[in-house]
Amino acid sequence: MRAGVYKGNSLIQTEEIPTPNPGPNQIVVRVKYSAICGSDVHGWQYDAVAPGHVLGHEFYGEIHSIGSNVSKWKIGDRVTGGGEPPPELDRNLVRGPRFNFRTQGMTRVEIKAYAEYMLMEEWAALEVPNAVSDEEASLAEPISIAVHAVRKSNLKLGDTVLIIGAGPIGLFCIQTAKAAGARNVIVSELNDSRRTAAKAVGADHLINPDSENLDDRLMELTEGKGADIVFECAAAKPTIDQALDSATRNGQVVLVAIPWTPVSIMPVNWQAREIELITVFGAKPIDWRIGLELIRIGKINVSPLINEASFIQLDNLQEAFKTLSDPSTTDQIQMIVKL
Numbered sequence: 319m320r321a322g323v324y325k326g327n328s329l330i331q332t333e334e335i336p337t338p339n340p341g342p343n344q345i346v347v348r349v350k351y352s353a354i355c356g357s358d359v360h361g362w363q364y365d366a367v368a369p370g371h372v373l374g375h376e377f378y379g380e381i382h383s384i385g386s387n388v389s390k391w392k393i394g395d396r397v398t399g400g401g402e403p404p405p406e407l408d409r410n411l412v413r414g415p416r417f418n419f420r421t422q423g424m425t426r427v428e429i430k431a432y433a434e435y436m437l438m439e440e441w442a443a444l445e446v447p448n449a450v451s452d453e454e455a456s457l458a459e460p461i462s463i464a465v466h467a468v469r470k471s472n473l474k475l476g477d478t479v480l481i482i483g484a485g486p487i488g489l490f491c492i493q494t495a496k497a498a499g500a501r502n503v504i505v506s507e508l509n510d511s512r513r514t515a516a517k518a519v520g521a522d523h524l525i526n527p528d529s530e531n532l533d534d535r536l537m538e539l540t541e542g543k544g545a546d547i548v549f550e551c552a553a554a555k556p557t558i559d560q561a562l563d564s565a566t567r568n569g570q571v572v573l574v575a576i577p578w579t580p581v582s583i584m585p586v587n588w589q590a591r592e593i594e595l596i597t598v599f600g601a602k603p604i605d606w607r608i609g610l611e612l613i614r615i616g617k618i619n620v621s622p623l624i625n626e627a628s629f630i631q632l633d634n635l636q637e638a639f640k641t642l643s644d645p646s647t648t649d650q651i652q653m654i655v656k657l
């Protein structure tokens with residue numbers, strides 16, 4: 319089968335590698351769409367991926383073959399990730415109490431979804447509802463991240479929410495925060511096409527921090543209070559400090575994006591407001607299921623994130639990673655490999 323193999327030194331090459339066969343409790347999925355995640359781009363950019371690793375964890379596919387003990391699935395079933403692991407395989411236990419995503423996150427060689435076929439344990443797949451399209455299902459993972467972030471936050475019905483950064487995760491945070499009852503969702507984003515998408519998915523107010531002062535605009539929009547909850551979805555140099563400074567007294571900042579470089583903060587500006595900072599990472603199976611359900615009932619709309627140019631070939635993966643490593647160079651919000 320063909321796969322986009324990480325070779326080291328920020329290089330992905332399309333290669334022919336062996337097509338997997340399922341063991342007794344495994345399935346093989348024919349991957350149809352594999353969306354490119356910011357984390358994969360960071361791993362590539364900072365050369366934190368083991369050579370030989372095939373990245374890709376945002377996918378939709380159909381079951382191609384099943385192992386001899388598999389009774390849950392049949393060939394042709396529509397699946398994505400996010401299945402419920404057996405208790406002994408809890409990811410947090412596997413990853414350990416001192417897990418470091420930068421140095422340990424992508425260092426094991428795995429063959430994932432930038433490939434025509436993917437081997438999975440039978441429990442690891444999740445059925446895609448009929449009303450959810452193939453393309454929508456390929457974004458179930460980033461949607462689950464946003465669901466997880468909102469569910470871990472203190473967000474209450476009627477809250478004012480600031481979302482910094484309107485890439486895919488920020489755009490899904492807008493929609494999940496709204497679904498959870500946020501009243502006033504304010505979005506700060508530099509890129510024009512991302513701001514347009516933010517509007518299209520339901521942002522109440524947009525701020526362009528290039529031409530407007532974020533703090534001044536936020537005070538205008540919140541009667542001088544700031545945001546109850548801030549979702550930091552940008553991971554740009556100044557945005558963590560901006561997020562903390564944007565929270566109201568006893569407000570909360572949820573660090574969703576993952577900065578890979580040191581960032582400076584100025585605690586004296588906001589520390590006296592007793593702000594809570596929490597980090598979130600990944601998602602639980604329940605978050606995946608809620609995400610798929612939100613798509614099904616129309617609370618999440620993926621179409622403002624994608625257009626014809628979003629779909630690329632496996633051979634263009636290296637080029638796409640290069641483009642996405644500097645989002646200011648592109649109007650493309652989401653790229654998806656069509657396999």
Ligand SMILES: [Zn+2]
Nearest residue numbers: 355376459460
């Ligand atoms: Zn992802």
